[in-house]
Amino acid sequence: MARNPKVAWQMLLLGCAAVIVAGWAWLALRSASGGGKPAAEGLVRVDMPATAARNSPIAAPVAMANLPALPDRVIAHVHQDYPLLTEVDFRCDAGGCAVTATIPPPTDDAFLKQRQEMLLGGLARTVAADGYTMLGPVRMDEVAFNVFHIRASVTPAQGQEQAR
Incomplete structure (x- = not known):
């Protein structure tokens, strides 16, 4: 051998x-068998019933509420909260993850008000509800007259529960 x-x-x-x-x-x-030692103070032991452990498709419990939402869900929530945006996308690349979109030219004062609310924290609250944290302000690039492409850099939030 x-x-x-x-x-x-x-x-x-x-x-x-x-x-x-x-x-x-x-x-x-x-x-x-209990090990003959008292349980350490501050620790909680939770035993799963044998039938639940046998039928469980996963080996270890996972805190699903702490996981960030999938990109499609983030895109849907941004569309829902800010219908003024077009070409909404969520992508990750070498520079990190980001929500991107296009803001078309304003149509009225309500549009301008919603755009301002979105840029001053509304978009951050929307992505936070899906388990992400914005890494700074929304970056805006004017791609045509009064048409802006925005990029909001995000990262998965640590220990934050989804609100949706």
């Missing part, structure tokens, strides 16, 4: 896996 390096590595990996499995089994048996 030692002459074939592939077999030697396989045996080494198999041995390591056996040690890890034995360790996990020992920990599981020890914690199931």
Whole structure:
């Protein structure tokens, strides 16, 4: 066996896996029997019923409320809150993630008021409700007369629950 390096590595990996499995089994048996020690102060232990653990499609519980929304959901919420925007998109690239859109020329005072509200914090609140934090003010580039392309750099918020 030692002459074939592939077999030697396989045996080494198999041995390591056996040690890890034995360790996990020992920990599981020890914690199931209580371990003889009192629970540490400030810790809460929650046991899942055996049927729920057996039927669960995931191995470990995940805090779904803390995950940021998918890009399509963010785009839909921006469209819903600010119908004045066109070409709304959510993309991530080497420069980070951002919500981008185009602001067409204003049509009336209500349009101007909604555009101002969006730029002064409304867009930040919309993306925050979907689990993202804006990394600064909205960047605006005039692409034609009174037509602006906006970019709001965002990052997933840490420990923030979705409001929607």
